[in-house]
Structure formats: structure tokens, C-alpha cells
Amino acid sequence: MAHGMTPERRKALERLSVRLGIRFADISLLDEALTHSSYANESRKLIPHNERLEYLGDAVLELASSTYLYECFPACTEGELTKMRASLVQSETLARLARRLDLGAYLRLGHGEAQDGGAERQNNLENAFEAVVGAVYLDGGWEAAKDYAYAQLASEVGRLRPEQVQRDYKTTLQEYIQKTQRETVAYELVDESGPDHDKRFTTRVLVAGRAMGEGTGRSKKKAEQQAAAHALDRLGHS
Structure with missing residues (x-):
């Protein structure tokens, strides 16, 4: 449960919950979902931040978006649905x-993060969105989280076309390796640099334990996509 919620903060979050279309039984979950680690680190009290809820929300969002696309595009193949999902839930x-x-x-941010424009930073906003999904799930269960995700994704799903979505290099690499070599594909984080508000991740992709490509990005997902793209290029399947 989040701590240090003032009456003003509670009222603001209650107004936000109306905007979200969610009636929270425990409004402190929404408070935690919108608390950045920089704020918690600067506090003298033990204040939970949103990274755990982000982790949970990411998993819930993947299942909800997969279900939504499955229902909306009955003629699409598994590969097409996977690529569409990657485009739909990208950063x-x-x-x-x-x-x-x-x-x-x-968003509750530490002083430095707020001064550096953290409230508008893409990574912070992406994480906050996922954390709110996680909060909705913990507060109301799967049906509430699924309905919330559907409502938020509806406008984006309307823009999707199987032939227009962003290419999912990880899926393409996995399918190619399974078809041609039947070997395992794995990713490992080899470097993490930069301050909390501007992280850079470097990831290596391994095929049967052999390094086939590296990628760098502002998130682990982006780094893995770039590493997979480099591996496909090296394999002559770009």
C-alpha cells in the first residue's frame, strides 16, 4: 500500500479514476502506480514505487491485447497477430x-527527475500506463483489467492492419531459427548505462549459445528487437 497520501492527492486521484472509468476500492494502488522510483528514493520514508506494478501490468496487458486482437481479427494467422500485438503495445x-x-x-517524481521533464518522458509514461493496468488488476481482478485495457486500446486497434504493423524482429528470428536450425534463441543483458531517467540497455542474442547480434535501446525490449534485427541481417534473412 502506498504511503504519504495527502487529502489533496487523494482527491486528485479520485478525479483521475473517474477519467479512467475505474472505481478503485483501494485508491492507494493508483497512487503507487503513479509513484516513480526517484520520488521513493528521495523520501525519508519507505514508499513503494511503481516498478512492481509495471511488471504485473505488462503481463496483464499482453494477455488482454492478445485476447482483443484474437477476437477482432479472426482471419489473421498466429504470426500476423503476434506482429500486430508487438505494434499495439510498443513504447x-x-x-x-x-x-x-x-x-x-x-506522476510523483523526485526533484531532479521532475526538473528534467520526467513527467513527459516516454519511458516514464509507458511504465505508468502499465503500472495503472497492474493496479486495476490487483484492485478489481482480471475482468476489470481486461475491460479497462480494451477501452484504452480500442482506438489503437482501429488503426491496425496486418500488412502495416511494425516488424517484430524477435518473432521473425524465432520462426526462422526454428524452421532452419531447430535451435534455441536466448537474450542476455550485457550492459546497462546512464542515469535512471535516461537508461541505455545493450542486449546480445544467442542462437544455440552462440552470439549472433547485439542491440542497444532505451528499454530492454527495444534492445532485444535491435539485436534480433542484427542477427537476421547476419543470417541473410533481413
Whole structure:
């Protein structure tokens, strides 16, 4: 449970919950979802931040978006649905949805993070969006979280076309390796640099234990996609 919630903060979050279309039984879950680690680190009290809820929300969002696409596109293949999901829940899309909900205005940030524009930073907004999904799930269960995710993703799903989505290099590499070599594909984090508000991750992709490509990005997901793209290029399947 989040701590240090003032009456003003509670009222603001209650107004936000109306905007989200969610009636929280435990509003402190929404408070935690919108508390950045920089705020918790600067506090003299033990205040939970949103990274655990982000982790949970990411998993819930993957299942909800998969179910939604399965229902909306009955003629699409498994490969097409996978690529569409990757495009639907990519960082840019989730950050845009967070901006639409004005989540940045409710983020509790450390002084330095706030001064550096953390309320508008894509990674923070993406994480906040996922953390709110996690909070909805803990507060109301799967049906509430699924309905919330559906409502938020509806406008984005309307823009999707199987032939227009962003390429999912990880899936393409997995399918190619399984078809040609039947070997395992794994990813390992080899470097993490930069301050909390501007992290850079470097990931290596291994095929049967052999390094086949590296990628760098502002998130582990982006780094893995880039590493997979490099591996495909090296394999002559770009």
C-alpha cells in the first residue's frame, strides 16, 4: 500500500479514476502506480514505487491485447497477430495513451527527475500506463483489467492492419531459427548505462549459445528487437 497520501492527492486521484472509468476500492494502488522510483528514493520514508506494478501490468496487458486482437481479427494467422500485438503495445503507443489520460500530471517524481521533464518522458509514461493496468488488476481482478485495457486500446486497434504493423524482429528470428536450425534463441543483458531517467540497455542474442547480434535501446525490449534485427541481417534473412 502506498504511503504519504495527502487529502489533496487523494482527491486528485479520485478525479483521475473517474477519467479512467475505474472505481478503485483501494485508491492507494493508483497512487503507487503513479509513484516513480526517484520520488521513493528521495523520501525519508519507505514508499513503494511503481516498478512492481509495471511488471504485473505488462503481463496483464499482453494477455488482454492478445485476447482483443484474437477476437477482432479472426482471419489473421498466429504470426500476423503476434506482429500486430508487438505494434499495439510498443513504447510509443503506450506513452501516447498515457498522455491522452494525462497520467504525467499525476506522476510523483523526485526533484531532479521532475526538473528534467520526467513527467513527459516516454519511458516514464509507458511504465505508468502499465503500472495503472497492474493496479486495476490487483484492485478489481482480471475482468476489470481486461475491460479497462480494451477501452484504452480500442482506438489503437482501429488503426491496425496486418500488412502495416511494425516488424517484430524477435518473432521473425524465432520462426526462422526454428524452421532452419531447430535451435534455441536466448537474450542476455550485457550492459546497462546512464542515469535512471535516461537508461541505455545493450542486449546480445544467442542462437544455440552462440552470439549472433547485439542491440542497444532505451528499454530492454527495444534492445532485444535491435539485436534480433542484427542477427537476421547476419543470417541473410533481413
